[in-house]
Amino acid sequence: MCRHNCFFYGLLAKHNIVSLLVDCCSDGDNHTRNSACFAIGNVAYHNDFFYEELRRCIPKLANLLLSEEELDRTKINASGALSNLVRHSNKFCHDMVSKGAMLALLKLVEDHSVVAPNSSWCESPPKVALLALDKMCVHTSFRQFVRASDQYSLIETLCESEDEMIAKHASNIIKRTSQS
Structure with a gap:
């Protein structure tokens, strides 16, 4: 409902749907968690209307990134959702660091060695985490955190990676962090 625009935001607010989505991030079913991460990413993409309500999903998304049992697709969607939570505002920068989301993204990037060299960009949690970090490093506090x-x-x-997308996003992060 929120993939392309914010038309349904009023109905989502009226029926408390976003709060339910946040709760679904820790549901016992892995497909429910995956769908919740995807939906949260879409809700946060267009504007910051639901940001305060989404604040409590930050540690849940970070935990999903670190879970060895979690589906790759869920980790991909959680990375995207975290990135979208700072797309329109820097109000969650402190929470992203203090609740472990930034560290979880960095640890996921660390797993790049287990990625098949020719895997598609959108099918690799470490690659998507690197993309999320690239986008997030527009904020000074994130640049400082990554640099340290x-x-x-x-x-x-990774700037020297044979994978063009990995090299591009790693290089962007290095350029951004040198601005801090």
Whole structure:
């Protein structure tokens, strides 16, 4: 309902749907968690209307990124949702760091060595996490966090990747973090 525009935001608010989506991020069913992450990413994409209501999903999304049992698709959708939660505002920058979301994204990028070299961009959680970090590094606090992280040298190394998209996003992150 929110994939292309915010037309249904009023109905979602009226029926408390966004709060239910946040709860679904910790549901026992992995397909429910995956769908909730996808929906949250779409709800957060167009504007910051639901940001305050979505604040409590930040630690849940971070936990999904770190779960070894979680579906790759869920990790991809969780990475995108986290990125969209700072797309229109920097009000969640502190929460993203303090609730472990930034570290979870960096740890997911660290898993790049388990990615098949020719895997498609949209099918790889580490690649999508790198893309999310690239987008998120428009915010100063994120640039500082990434620059100080243990994974920074890995991101520098990824600038030389044979995978053009990995090299592009890693290079963007290095350029952005040098601005801090």
